[in-house]
Amino acid sequence: MYYPVLLEIENKKTIIFGGGKVAYRKSQSILQCDGKVTLVSKEFREEIHSLKRQYPNLVTLINDKFQSEYITDCYLVIAATNSSDINEQIHEVCKAKNIFCNRVDNGNNSDYIVPSVIRRGDLIVSVSTSGKSPTLSINIKKKLEQYLDDDIEEYIHLLGVIREKVIKQEISDEEKKSTLKGLVKMDLEELKNLIEMKTYTQTK
Numbered sequence: 001m002y003y004p005v006l007l008e009i010e011n012k013k014t015i016i017f018g019g020g021k022v023a024y025r026k027s028q029s030i031l032q033c034d035g036k037v038t039l040v041s042k043e044f045r046e047e048i049h050s051l052k053r054q055y056p057n058l059v060t061l062i063n064d065k066f067q068s069e070y071i072t073d074c075y076l077v078i079a080a081t082n083s084s085d086i087n088e089q090i091h092e093v094c095k096a097k098n099i100f101c102n103r104v105d106n107g108n109n110s111d112y113i114v115p116s117v118i119r120r121g122d123l124i125v126s127v128s129t130s131g132k133s134p135t136l137s138i139n140i141k142k143k144l145e146q147y148l149d150d151d152i153e154e155y156i157h158l159l160g161v162i163r164e165k166v167i168k169q170e171i172s173d174e175e176k177k178s179t180l181k182g183l184v185k186m187d188l189e190e191l192k193n194l195i196e197m198k199t200y201t202q203t204k
């Protein structure tokens with residue numbers, strides 16, 4: 001059974017074997033999170049060359065086929081070749097080196113898998129079917145997107161600002177808890193008013 005987590009990957013290196021469509025999509029999502037990627041493949045899609053031009057310091061391309069020596073000094077590995085034998089070999093090397101490997105061709109045999117994600121500023125909604133149907137994950141994500149208000153990003157930002165101030169206040173833990181619970185019953189305008197009034201114990 002998979003354990004859901006959020007990883008901090010800023011400036012950390014992920015090695016991706018493969019230079020095709022999936023390697024490209026995985027590279028994009030890592031770069032969006034400020035991670036670094038090293039791709040190893042004999043061929044790279046044009047979009048991958050264009051990522052390299054866009055992020056010259058974060059993307060490294062190695063023109064070679066998989067070799068176990070490449071799996072060193074990295075945080076994560078993604079086995080994204082179109083050969084399940086090679087992906088299996090990559091996973092075996094990772095196991096021996098205690099590095100998490102995502103096998104893109106086999107959701108039952110990966111150390112981690114990647115969910116379909118909605119982001120609105122600091123809000124992250126992840127949807128996974130534990131590898132059973134990525135297409136269903138994408139469909140559920142699209143349905144959930146319709147429920148998120150346009151101003152949710154600003155709303156969460158203000159909640160974060162006020163929460164920090166509430167936590168620093170010299171009031172009892174009980175008062176803090178009830179204030180924080182009250183905050184999420186307020187709407188955006190009410191949060192803005194609270195910030196202007198600088199009284200953070202007011203709740204609904």
Ligand SMILES: C[C@@]1(CC(=O)O)C2=NC(=C\c3[nH]c(c(CCC(=O)O)c3CC(=O)O)Cc3[nH]c(c(CC(=O)O)c3CCC(=O)O)/C=C3\N/C(=C\2)[C@@H](CCC(=O)O)[C@]3(C)CC(=O)O)/[C@H]1CCC(=O)O
Pocket residue numbers: 025026029102103104105106107108110112113114115116117127128129130131132133134135137138141
């Ligand atoms: C969510 C997303 C995240 C991402 O990749 O970043 C993701 N797949 C996405 C797209 C997508 N995947 C596939 C298609 C083609 C349509 C189709 O066949 O359905 C498309 C659409 C496209 O390519 O456009 C096919 C597919 N996917 C996997 C296999 C192999 C297998 O099932 O064993 C095959 C069959 C390949 C074949 O036919 O041989 C495996 C995995 N794909 C996962 C994640 C993990 C499980 C997630 C979950 O638990 O639901 C897992 C297990 C491993 C992993 O990749 O981490 C991303 C959408 C991002 C978004 O738009 O939100």
Ligand SMILES: NC(=O)c1ccc[n+]([C@@H]2O[C@H](COP(=O)([O-])OP(=O)(O)OC[C@H]3O[C@@H](n4cnc5c(N)ncnc54)[C@H](O)[C@@H]3O)[C@@H](O)[C@H]2O)c1
Pocket residue numbers: 017018019020021022023040041042043044045064065066080081082083086103104105134
């Ligand atoms: N996880 C997902 O979301 C998802 C989605 C679609 C397909 N898939 C699976 O992922 C695999 C890859 O899909 P794709 O669309 O990227 O395929 P693709 O054919 O576009 O790319 C495969 C890449 O692997 C490289 N490669 C082959 N042998 C290699 C080796 N020994 N060392 C390094 N690189 C090597 C090729 O040069 C090519 O760049 C598919 O076979 C399928 O099983 C997964």
